[in-house]
Amino acid sequence: MARESFDKEIQFLRMLVLTSGAYNRQQFAKRLGISVHTFDKTIRKLKEIASASGNGNQSPEEPNKKFAGALRLNYYDSADPLLLFLFRAKSLKESESLRLALLLAALHEKPQTALELLGVCCNAPDAADRALFPDEKTIRSDLRYLEEVGVIKRVPGPRPYRYRMQDDLVRQLTDEELRDLMNFVDVMANTQVPSVQGYLLRDHLKRSSGSGCVSGVGGVSDAGEPFLYKYHYYSRILDEAHLFMLLGAIQNRRKVSFLYFSPKSDTSYASKNTNPLFEREHEGRTEQALPIKVVYDHQYGRWYMLANNSRDGIRKYRLEGMTQIEEGEAVAKELFEEKRSELEARIKHSWLIDTGRAVTVRVRFFHPGGSEPNFVRDRVLLQGQWGQIVEEEDGAFIYEIMVNGTMEIRPWLRSFGSSCEVLAPAMLRREMIEEWKELASYYESV
Known part of the structure; x- marks a missing residue:
């Protein structure tokens, strides 16, 4: 693809x-x-x-x-995450996916050389219909790719080199150990970000458990699904298609160029039309920036790239609007560290990524019921980042935090419902009052 x-x-x-x-x-x-x-x-x-x-x-x-x-x-x-199937076909043409499936099936049986694998592809029952018939150079290229991603490994010995499946870990585990590993991967893939790599590993372990790679009879496939998960923001895994490329660019201090569509844009994609008769104007902007940090917003299920743009300085991009991403030139380490320090200073008081003017938010939290445990206090201490409880009252406490702007902290404050009263700043208090009035109006009798 x-x-x-x-x-x-x-x-x-x-x-x-x-x-x-x-x-x-x-x-x-x-x-x-x-x-x-x-x-x-x-x-x-x-x-x-x-x-x-x-x-x-x-x-x-x-x-x-x-x-x-x-x-x-x-x-x-x-x-199961519904949109994961796209990653299984990423960057593979139909002929490539069929050919790699043949190679892996053959290597699963026994170690083989490139010429032996070439014969497997050419002698496949439906090779004539698919016009598969690769040459030796293509097979060696496929083997290099599979070796780089860790799927196969070269068997020590003289030429011609032989290759085998790299599944030593799975083969050495007992059924119980493999079941424990699968459960751990399942929990981590469904509760941590990024998740796609964990899903693919989980699927590989499931296939291994059902194909006789482990000792015993029945494997783990009969154990059922001990954990089931459901996401509010299940489409977020689509953003992970670009995530590791951007993390690699940050590690190598490389600029990236891309076509960007802002959330306010009426369109979210622009095709590359080679026929001038079908060219059309698009709303995307061609951007070039130095990525410095990638941030995940669990509140809304969004990924952000924080970067330095030579034209605008610090910029924030939603990954969902980034298309046609390409790596560019590398920058000097000194320049990268300078831009990183500038970014860290700008987001020092950001609830997430806001770089606006810093304000002090003062909130009174109530303890409903007055009994222990105080789950409101426990949650504030757990999620309140660098904020502090500055005053204790009978059945309530005062919490203060300095943040860049109030937009990003508002959903968190709103989630406490009647257990939270905003005291300052006055503008935020008025905004919260208007929001709750609007909510109350939805429940008026008809």
Whole structure:
């Protein structure tokens, strides 16, 4: 799958799950910045990927079910992350995914050389229909790729080199140890970010447990699912497609260039049209910046890149609006550290990433019921970051914190409901009063 295609399908899926199929084909294509023909073609491609991954996104009894309908239905029917299937096909053409599957199946049986694997591909039953027939150079390139990602390893010995599956860990574990490892990976993948790598590892362990890689009979597949999870922001895993590339750019002090669509933009994607007759204006901005930090907002399930832009200084970008990302030139270590220090100073008092003017927020928290344990106090101490309890009252306490602006702390304060009263600043207090009046009006008798 080409990089541009992967960007398109990420934005396509994000809009599909966020709108829950509310748009018709024309509206969807216009919002995404593509043609209706491209919309239909992308739907077909996603159906093929979902079917090939065995994710169950399309019911075999209803092969003609609309893909949007399948997404809307299966979100509540399945505990698996729905959008993960796209990562299994990332950067792979159809012929590549079929060829790699053949290579891995052959290496799972016994160690083999590149020439032996070439024979496996050419002698496959459906090789003629797929016009597979790779050459030796292609097979060696595939083996290098699989070795780099740690799927296979070279067997020590003279030429020609032999390769085997790198599954020593799984083979050495007992059934009970493998079950414990799977449960640990399951918990971490579903409760920590980033999660995609953990999901892929979990799937690999499940396949290993059911394929006789471990001692005993039955493996772990009969143990059932001890944990089930459900996310409020399940589309956030789409942003992880760019996450590790950006973390690599930060580690190597490299600039990145990308086409950016702000959250206020009417479109979220722009295709690269090679035919000048079909060129169209897009609302995205071409940006070049030095990434310094990546931040995850658990309140809204969003990833942010904090970067230095030579034109505007410190800039914040939502990962969901970044497309066509490319690495650029590296910068000197001294310059990178200077920009990092500048950023850290700007966000020192940020509840999340706000770089506005610092204000002191003063809040009275009430303890409902007056009994122990004081869960309101415990939560404030746990989540209140660098804020402090400055005064104790009968059935309440005063909490103070200095933050950059009040926008980011408001959802946290609002989540305490009637157990929280904002005392200062006066503007924040007025805003909270207006919000609660609006909420109260929703519950007036009709």
